[in-house]
Each structure stands twice: as structure tokens, then as C-alpha cells.
Amino acid sequence: MLLMFGVSLARRELTEALIERHQLAARISKRHAEADEEIHFMDYHRPRVLPVLLDGQILILPWGGWKEIETLQGEYAGLEGEIPATFGFDSGIWYAMRGIRCCVIRRMIYPIRRSSTHYYEIMTRQSRMPLFVGETI
Amino acid sequence: MIAHLDADCFYVSAERVRRPSLLHLPVGVLGNQGACVIAKSYEMKAAGVKTGVPIWEAVKLCPDGIYIKRDFQWYEVLSRMMLDMVQSCSPTVEYYSIDEFFFDADRVDPKELQARILNTVGVPVTVGVSKSRTLAKLASDAGKPFGCRVLLDDEEIASYIESINVQEVTGIASRSATKLAENGIRTCGEFRRADPQLINRLLTKRGEALWWELHGQPITKIATSRPRHKAIARGGSIGEATDDPDIQTAWLVRNVERLIEAMFWNRYLCNRLTVAVGYKDRSFAQRSTLPEVTNASEVLLPTAKHIFAQRPPGVVTHIDIIADQLALAGQHQQSLFTSRPRIDAIKRAVNDKLGRFKVRSGETLPLTEVYTDDAHNHDICDIHGKTCF
Secondary structure, eight states: OOOSEEEEEEGGGSOHHHHHHTTOGGGEEOSSTTSOOEEEEETTSSSOEEEEEETTEEEEEEBOOOEEGGGOOGGGTTOEEEEEOSEEEETTEEEEOSEEEEEEETTEEEEEEEEOOHHHHHHHOOSEEEOBSSOOO | OEEEEEETTHHHHHHHHHOGGGTTSOEEEEOTTSSBEEEEOHHHHHTTOOTTOBHHHHHHHOTTOEEEEOOHHHHHHHHHHHHHHHHHHOSOEEEEETTEEEEEOTTOOHHHHHHHHHHHTOOOEEEEEESSHHHHHHHHHHHOSSOEEEOOSHHHHHHHHTTSBGGGSTTOOHHHHHHHHTTTOOBHHHHHHSOHHHHHHHHHHHHHHHHHHHTTOOOSOOOSSOOOOSEEEEEEEEEEEEOOHHHHHHHHHHHHHHHHHHHHHHTEEEEEEEEEEEESSOEEEEEEEEEEEEOOHHHHHHHHHHHHTTSOSSOEEEEEEEEEEEEETTSSOOOSSSOOOOHHHHHHHHHHHHOTTSSOOGGGGGGHHHHHSGGGGOOGGGSTTOSOO
């Protein structure tokens, strides 16, 4: 089970209008004085939302929960999306990534997860991990 | 003049080349199993994280740090780009390690080279220039990060190295340092003032060479090609410790296949094979002399399996395969009675076209997850031609 999960996206990826509409300003932070600003989407944030890349555009939609890859059947065909993210957060560890595969069902985002690789399990001590875009962690 | 070029926090810098969002952030590169920090940025170092610490300790010191999996395939791409650039401006270059090069600097502008590498490769480097490679290395250490330190004046050299701990000198590890300390030698200044015969008695002629090098006499030459190995090995941790014999055998076979690749690349054949198995609380090692000098799977794999079958049962953590008593291909006594091995040539022909490990032994099937992750399939020892680790 994933505890305390979240993703971070560079602030410049989101328009000011989107930040304002979804009241994301309080989630903006910087890790270092010279570093880029980031917006965090953590599972403990309310409202619980995630960014999603659909038709070349980033939208902010409610986070519906996780979808287990083993349970995904054909009915989800055409509902796949991608959560754009620079960093992921799991159980206290921030790590670099390029994004997470997800399903978008009735305007809700469901990140997909799978069983952890040995590496991910050692790093985070979690038995399930997100299905990453373009890489294995 | 000899120069030493050293990339600044290379693994992190390499990751920043392809992930600019990591710039200015505390970044830790994790080892293969995800448990330890094997390299860190200066920002993470400032938070107190040291190389080798477990991730759970690093996170306590640097909770905002970003952790990333190491990728030696990518690091090799950038390393070879740097090597090409150094070779383009100097005729004598030693590929010392993945991120360090020694070269003849007589006709090189080190600052110009440094700027060219940053602009072309994207990696910041530090260059030290002096009269010997030992001094050049100390000079680059002094210039870090992104510096260029030239130490040619004798008084400046003496003053700079006076208080440096002898263990900062490459070639003086803790045991040598203890012997030196017992004779009142703790700093490079004290080492330089010591009698070279005393140094020879304490540290053999290799230690005395360092004494001359610290006096500006270049004893150790720049090696433009790698010296021959005495032994060659592949293996290490098998990831999750297991008592499953199929998984253990899969790791054995994987390591033998990697060893055969490395032997072929280096044009080695061996006369002896050792299999070493690590358990949580003990170890097992056995060697076997081969019926002929060879690098063929048809001989090495059955031999390794035969030795492996003698191991005691238990939960295995490490498997290493070591080939020694090496001969160079073409310079060995050939047997009249053995058929020409074929399987390795077929594997190489396919894998050269389709990618490493595309054809491999069916016994490695329990490790499908390992093979599907490219980061597992390229280790630092797979970067050929380096003179050091």
C-alpha cells in the first residue's frame, strides 16, 4: 500500500489561470534559493487533485484513487492518460521521474500502479509502485 | 606538464544534463539496489550526506533531496564524449576512470578545455596541472568545484601540499597511512621531508615513487592503454537474497555470460575459474583449473556450474565468478583435440545487432525483471578501457 504519496511539477508548466482556478498557490515551494518553483500534489492535500496531460494540454482533475494494473481490462481502452511530473514522493523519499500512467474516468484521475521492482521496494519500502512513463525505477 | 581532469560530482552532473530540473537541487544517486547513496551533489553534501550512507539515513539529513537511480550507460556516453575532447587536444591521454583523465598538458589551455567540455557535454570539470600526476591530482582536488589550479612553482607546491593529509594522495590507503603515522609522517610535507629509503622500507618502491612524484619528478607515466588484468571478474550482490536454487543458478549463469563478454572484449582466455558465493553469515569459494586455456561458454559454464553445485545450502546474497591465469587470444597454446566453440559467436552476432542480452541462456529466465531494466544491464565494470576502477 502506498502511504504519503505525491508528485511535483515545475510551476512553469501550469498557467497562472490554472493555478488561480484550482487555488494551487499554497502548494508552491522551492527546494533551494536558485532552484525552480514547484507545485506539489500530495495525497493529503485537500482538494485531492492531480495534473493530467490530455490532448497536449495540462488539466487539473480530482484524484479518484489508484487502479491496479492487474485489474485493468479492455473497458479502459481509450481512457489512458499521463500525469506529468518531475519528481515523485513516496513514504518520505523524493525521486526523479518523467510521469505516471493513469486512467481518466468521468473527469477523475486514477494513477496506475503495479508491484514494486526490487529497487523501488528497497528505496521506499513499499510493495506497490506507480507505472512510470518511459522508465523503470 | 601533466594535467588531471576530474568531472565535478559526475553522476549528478550527468543526470542534470538530461534532467535540467535537478540543477541547484540536493541530488543523491542511488546504487543498483536503491539502498545507498553512491554519489551526491554539493547541495546534498552541504546537508551532511556522505557517499555510501543508506538512503534512510540520507533522508533524515536531507528530506528535500531528490534521489535517482544510477545509469552507467548514460554516464559512459558522456564520459566518452569527454575522453574524445581531451584526446582532441592532447596526444597522450589516460582514461583513468569514468570521470577522470590524465593527459600531457604541454600544449593545452586547461581553461579553454574546461569551457569546451561544459558547453559541449554539459558537465562541469576541474583541471589540475603540475609536474607529476600525483601533484596534478592534488591540484585538481584543490580546484574543486569547476576550478583550474596550476601548481608549477616549487615553493608554491611545497606550501600547498605541506599540511595535506597523506591519505589524500592516491596510493596511500589507511594501512599505509598507519605505517607512516607510526614513523611520525602524517602530512604530505612530512612525507616529502622523510628519507626516501625509509619510505621504500615502509611502502615499497610504489611508495617511494610517490615520494619522487611529490617532489615533482614524474615517475608514473600516463598510460594510454589499460595494463593487462591479472584476473577478471563479474558478479556481486544478487539483489534480493534468496535460497531459491533456480534464481541462484540464474545469477550464476548471468555472471558467467557477462564474464565471457568481458574476456572476449579484452581478448583474454583463462586457465582457472573461481566461483565465490556469499551468504548472510558465511562464504564459499572454490576454484578449478580448466582442461584448456579458453574463454568459451562450452567450457566455462559447465565448470562454473560444477563448482556451484558444491556450495552449501542457504540464503545467498552474492555470487562472483573470477577468471585468472589469463592469456591473450592468439598467444596461447591451442589444443588439437577440441572443436571450435560456436555458441558465443552466435550470441555476439545477434546481440551486436539487436542489443545486449537479447540472446541469453534460458536458465536466466527467473531474472526477467533484471533484464528488462536497462539500468541493470550496464555496470561500471562494463565501461572498458579505464586504467582504474
